[in-house]
Amino acid sequence: MTTEEIITALERAWNAGDGEAWAANFAEDADFVDVVGRIQRGRATIARESQNIFDTIYRGSTLRIRQVSSRPLGGGFDLVHTATVLSIPAGPMAGEAQAVQTKLVHDGLIVSFHNTIRGDIATFARHDGDLAARSPQEWDS
Secondary structure (H helix, E strand, O other): OOHHHHHHHHHHHHHHOOHHHHHOOEEEEEEEEOOOOOEEEOHHHHHHHHHHHHHOOOOOOEEEEEEEEEEEEEOOEEEEEEEEEEEEOOOOOOEEEEEEEEEEEEOOEEEEEEEEEOOOHHHHOOOOHHHHHOOHHHOOO
16 A cells, blocks of 8 residues: 555544554554553554544544655655544543654555654643743753
């Protein structure tokens, strides 16, 4: 599959609440780091864990995925960055969440996927205005 086909298939699977279809875009031995930092290894685990959230906290949610960039790395590998907007209609996570993802795609399947929630830098910096105003490279100074 092309990168665009993978993105379309992921979006369609999420919006259908179908964990198997979501995981079908991953290699059998893929690694997936979810938004809370859990490492899910293997297509079967990704399918099961995805179905769990589709049936619970993200029930009825809709996902929009936009490709930010893609570049070939050679050997059939592509580095892909996407941005998402997740709309959750009800429950403890109701509202809208934005995230960015890094995917390593090999021969039409995702072999690695890292999902990172987008948040407010001031909140992350615990409302420290000086820290929030710094660039990430200055955080350790």
